[in-house]
Amino acid sequence: MTSRNLALFAAVAVLFLITGFFQSWNLALSILNMAIVSAIMAMGVNIQWGYAGLFNVGIMGFAALGGLAVVLTSSQPVEGAWRAGGPGIVLGLLLGVATIGLAVALYRRMQQGLPRTATIIAVLLGGFFLYRWVFDPAAVAVEANNPEAFGNIGGFGLPALVAWPMGGLLAAAAAWAIGKTALGLRSDYLAIATLGIAEIVIAVMKNEDWLARGVKNITQLPRPWPVPLEVDLQQSQPFLDWAGRWGFDPVLTSSIIVKLAYAGLFLTVLLIVVWLSERALRSPWGRTMRAIRDNEVSAEAMGKYVTGRHLQVFILGSAVVGIAGAMMTTLDGQLTPGSYSPLRYTFLIWMMVIVGGSGNNWGAVLGGFLIWWLWIMVEPMGLWLMGTITAGMADGSWLKTHLQDGAAHMRPVTKGVILLLVLRFSPRGLIPEK
């Protein structure tokens, strides 16, 4: 790291310190925690786009899958749910997978022509109805099981830390399936395809109530291992004594300690991901990736297996996004499918990579911290700006109310302007690739 890069990181650190001193440390720490999560997601995008030039705008979907894995892994098992329809659901899903597998096998084995098309369509249609016939009653039965409180299949009750790698695995599995079908496509087709996948993932999570209660949300997901509950801290005598000795407010201090614990945990994950990514980038594998990115044809001519490498890097990047998505859901303590939007979960992460410097891991991390801080701070800034502009206007005037309501929409405009300015005047980002 050069001194210039260190100065950039220091400058971003100062932003967080300013927030801490002038607003509150609670706020500064909660921005920091999400900034770390965002930085990890940005690393995932950087692995795909910066290393290999893969244009994936389905980040939201992979982050949401990570969140789903948290629910399925670490939430408590639901009484009676498995008995109500668990086997039926699993069998139905297996039938669905088998149908697709059979169709693919037929496509590969049979001669091209009308018989093949007809057989495949028949297999797909038959498989679809069979799947619905097995799956639907099971899903309905699970949803009917104590619908007020649960109605979902429940989780395994495993520790939250186990759920994070599971989030990575689930995202990786999805990435494998998507990569197998869509990776051969040219860049903007891949973009459209991944954009669609992400919408479908969210639609599934919103509507399949048996999976994670859909828009009824799952709350009270467990904390990861060293992070205590605020309530427990506030009731523990040693903590109260300690806080009293220093003259701290116990309620505020407990919430700060919880956030610090999260920050420590998240930073560990971030550093591990950065270390692994740096190792990978400097290895022969990383050089191959960059060679493919810069000139696919010549890399192929040199005997590099372009499609295979692309699939690898697509899976790896998506897994990193999935882990970050799982961490975020654990941090929130709840899974709310309705809150996923592409502007926030896909394009914001992309901005972090582009502003930070695509192809450079430290750039992605810096971009993650900086852009997340800005994203949170632009709204109060917009409110302040609108307040100043409208200060001279009569209270209750139509324009004044409208302008003040509109301050919330400063975010997309600012985002667009920053993106365009960076692309125009500093296309390699704050910390360019070496």
Place this chain on the structure above:
Amino acid sequence: MDLLNALVTFANFVFIPAVAYGAQLAIGALGVTLIYGILRFSNFAHGDTMAFGTMITILFTWWFQSMGISFGPLPTALLALPIGIVLTALFVLGTDRVVYRFYRKQRVATSILVIVSLGVTFIMNGITRFIIGTEEQNFADGERFVISAADFKATTGLAEGLAIKSTQAITLATAVIVVAALFWFLNRTRTGKSMRAFSDNEDLALLSGINPERVVAVTWIITAALATIAGVLYGLDKSFKPFTYFQLLLPIFAAAVVGGLGSPVGAIAGGFVIAFSEVMVTYAWKKVLGYLLPDSLAPEALVQLLTTDYKFAVSFTILIAVLLFKPTGLFRGKSV
């Protein structure tokens, strides 16, 4: 077995809505395909251009309504539409001047242009939300129906009604006029021919003295007009909500790709393919089948392949299938 009632039900719930929706998608996809043909990138800002143009049209519609101007039985929005087109065209030309032209001169990679168009998307999205908010707006006025279900039942004596909303009729009429005008322009005028030449072979077109900046400017103007028309028709038929318009990107892109990117005929065909698949897959066939099948076989379930929440999955599946098996689309667009 009651064929007539089955047909009427089918027409009422599947055919007519799908035709209207297909026409809206087709006009949207024409814009995407033109940009792709001339500027050679997938314009992610198209959905928000539609939203922007519709928003301006809505604002002028409200203004006209407040002045008591109406268009008789037709929606006032049609009067405001030309103003919407002009202002959107000016805005889009502005973005070309300030944003895209720089990258065009540099001949950057396609994916960079797509990211740049994302930046434009955010700005347009923010402006739209800032001016009109994120809520749903209904701005259709005038006659609601060309044929109402009750009238149809009374006239024909059938058990099922057939309703044609005036917005559906307007959509179809406008689509026919727009498509005819566009094809006349592309095939008969000098500028249109130079656009096609530019799309087919840029270098050759430049050598024969075609002014690229002019071609690009005309393309943007036409695209802005198409986007505004598509957006207003969709908004009249359903309702206007900025985020829905962003999400329309997927079916519109799917339509353009199915038809073959860069091919105007393909975009129209693609629009109808997507619309019909979407409506037919998400429609509950119980009623139609109930009329067609003998009572003993009549289905008890809804016979709905997918719920409407999964309509994205339909456009997506078609998109992927076409890209995998026929990457140039039905009408031989630009190859992958």
